[in-house]
Amino acid sequence: MAKKRILIVGGVAGGATCGARIRRLNEDCEIVIFEMGSYVSFANCGLPYFIGDVIVEEEKLLVATPALFENRFNIRVCTDTQVMSIDRENQSISVCDLKSGEQRVEHYDALVLSTGSQSVWPDIQGLDLPGVHVLRTIPDSRQIKAQLENIHRAVVMGAGYLGLELAENLHKRDVQVTVLQSSDHVMPSLDKEMAAYVTNHLQKNGLNIKLNCKATAIKQNADHSLQVSMDSGESLNVDAVMISIGVKPRTELAIQAGLELGKHGGIRVNEYLQTNDPNIWAVGDVVEVKNVITNEWQLFPLAGPANKQGRLAATDIVRKKIHTIPSIPYRGVQGTTVCGLFGLTVATTGVNEKTLQQFPDIEYEKVYLHPSNHVGYYPGAKPIHIKMLYDARNGKILGAQALGESGVARRIDVLASFIQMGGTVYDLEEAELCYAPQFGATKDPVNLAGMIAANHLRGNHPLAKWEDLADTHTQVTDDQDDVDQMLAFIMDDPYSQAQIVDVRTIAEFERKHIPHAVNIPLDSLRDRLDELSQEREIWVVCGVGQRAYNATRILQQHGFRVRNLSGGMQTYANYEE
């Protein structure tokens, strides 16, 4: 019997993993990887850090070479080779050697499309000018690095992970960086009020951040610098422009072959990463994936999922084409991300509130908290700002966002694990996690998130949201979506139906407080209950929510209708942004 031929288009992340895994499962088949670029299996996540000289040697970015694939995995790698078309009927592809220009036809028993994604370019003039860059490949990074000594000012378009990592690394190389973001906050994976921390942090570290701002044109000045015009009417003169407004699946081949695509433009695959052609699989940035929380298709172009998909596609290919082995379906993506920016870690898992608002069937609740990464009595404690979303009906955790200098990825990884396992806020209460003074607290931030949410669900701890406050007054404004405007109204209105009681100390209150809030420090609350009206609901606020929780319990038991403004003044500060 002839050896099975497995061809893989694209040799980074998903494709490379897929090839190696197929070989481990089967020694007999022939495996060939075709890579349009000159490198396979390179560390694309490391490129911004190569620009910033955090990673100094270019060769470190080469995780595996064609020679390693050949010697270790008996996989042939054809770099600088573009796959031009797929002939599904004859199970063959037409490939072109980009160096010689020669074309040839290669037969396959199974084909894997790991063609990845490409940059989205804005629809503006001047993108072809020298000094306008994207950062997707080693040659891209080499080109940027070669010009760095002449780049003193740069615009980065797009404040997603890559854009901000690039901005930080350019800043490290003494470039004055302005980041333009078309939406109202940085990092689209975060909700707006959580992104406010990031913006603050980036500004403190010297980046210029322009939100709600789009470039409208790039022109070359007489001195060869670039003028970036913005929709605000302003313009900036810079030496370089980095385009990082997003990526889209590289689907030319799939379209030519008539493979089914999803509504987001990615290849549609089943739970085994198989396309609608039973001889073709697809993995990585080029496919649409199902979100495990919403069960909706989406794009999620990150390296971790690409690798997992490559591994699972390999297993399915061997199972269906070569010999029987157990199947392993892909469970979908969960939305776990992490990013480090000037010492701040920003991480997410599950879905954010923006996303949940698109699914009216999901009744969610949220908590904000600001615990320390470890007990306060051990030196060096740093706050972690957490927002957690959970299902109001059963307490299932739906998503979390966290930011801080230390211990952030750890807490998000724990929450990611609970989400994967269908865990609830009640499970978080009970979690037995690492505790020693320098590592956490007897009530870990994860425990606390669970306790606050579970107390809320049990009715012991009603939570107020800034939006709730606004919603009770929708009659006074025509723009129901404008939370900021409503808030401003509420806070200026001494006759609003809620009385805000600030239970911090007098000194804390005097430093800053919500307009028209009344100050009754927690420790005197029991003695001053007669100052409060039973007529109006009470929203209690403190620094981060903990003293207000105690106050809520006291007031609730004395017959007041009361809610804790979740996250306290820390969260208020974000809503003010």
Next chain:
Amino acid sequence: MAKKRILIVGGVAGGATCGARIRRLNEDCEIVIFEMGSYVSFANCGLPYFIGDVIVEEEKLLVATPALFENRFNIRVCTDTQVMSIDRENQSISVCDLKSGEQRVEHYDALVLSTGSQSVWPDIQGLDLPGVHVLRTIPDSRQIKAQLENIHRAVVMGAGYLGLELAENLHKRDVQVTVLQSSDHVMPSLDKEMAAYVTNHLQKNGLNIKLNCKATAIKQNADHSLQVSMDSGESLNVDAVMISIGVKPRTELAIQAGLELGKHGGIRVNEYLQTNDPNIWAVGDVVEVKNVITNEWQLFPLAGPANKQGRLAATDIVRKKIHTIPSIPYRGVQGTTVCGLFGLTVATTGVNEKTLQQFPDIEYEKVYLHPSNHVGYYPGAKPIHIKMLYDARNGKILGAQALGESGVARRIDVLASFIQMGGTVYDLEEAELCYAPQFGATKDPVNLAGMIAANHLRGNHPLAKWEDLADTHTQVTDDQDDVDQMLAFIMDDPYSQAQIVDVRTIAEFERKHIPHAVNIPLDSLRDRLDELSQEREIWVVCGVGQRAYNATRILQQHGFRVRNLSGGMQTYANYEE
């Protein structure tokens, strides 16, 4: 109706948490905490770091004061007050004011015993000599600190968490420290081969570690220094001796009251922390707890579980004595621990192999791995040494031990979360965790642990254990328990039934290898298959297990009987210890 009276004996950790939680659930009852010492709610986990001047100010150790309990929680705190006896029939306790000597009787509707634990003292002479200390309270730490300038050499008896933390902190204060441990490895929560890393690390950092060593007597020398005699026949002259060989539940009161105890000497409680007297609850170090993995009673005197228990006992007391609220049972302890020693983090969750060996019904398997905390191409990657134990029948994770400089608590917390949720090694394969170059890898250490174990369970990746190797040769030795001896035998025996194939490079092999191993570098393995015999099973070894995995796959498919020596030369080095 008279107010319910809830009395709490012991005001640290569990007792303090219990009181605060009862108050949050009910404003009406009377709550009194009786504390024998002078402080409530102090940070006992911080005491070693107070000795080491990591925590400089003593007041930082006072997490909450009696005044705070009074003002915030309306809880009366009686410090320096010992509860002498319990009269269960009359629901009262007899208390003694230790300052005035006055005794009084206090009635209770509910009583909480949070009496904690006390040091186990060795059965040797000289314990009453000046210079012999335990570290359990703030006064203990004050006493040690006051004498530090005269302490140049010290013996710490006991290499558990507290003993080693204390040893590190004494070393920080320029004390020359010798640690005596009666068993064959430090940190009883670890298995021996994992503890070998810790011993090495402590020695490298200047501690003198004596294993299998017990003190037999302490005598005072003419110069007032102490002479510690050991069962080895040696003796040490030191200025201080710290006793840290363990703790035992402080059950005098429970015994006097005739409450049921368990076989380990702790108070027996049900899942609501209620004793066999329906008016008495007990929490913290004084109770026995059920292990969630083995379902056996054990002692687990740590602060995290004590706090959780205090919270749950409070809920149950209010539910049963005051008003209906939802019940929350305690799920038991899981064994999560963490300890930092000279920059090394050592963490565990679930059970260790020593424990599993006592449960022949549990068929377990284990994997060793040594991944980096983040991708190697990003600077500063550090290894994490992991041992994971899982159920051979269904892949359920049973326990894990990990050590390293960075990212250790994070991985153990993730594994703890999966254990809590009944997760399997297959779930670990699929976990979507935080990845960016400075935070992890597309295959996180947790994913890798799952993949290695799942591949093993699927039959793709048979693992060998050093003990397996020995077990196949039990006929040659009388002492079946002496793995070291068997190993030595096997390794010296060119005719043993397994051939050891080392697939590292020639240079690596030449630096160090297992006696009688054959070197066939992985990348030439396919060309050199004819050098191997089909007669004898092959055990493949490499640096950490990854290349050997690839070799195992190649050999298995070519018809060889083959196993990967789990953890490679890294783990071999531990077994050599």
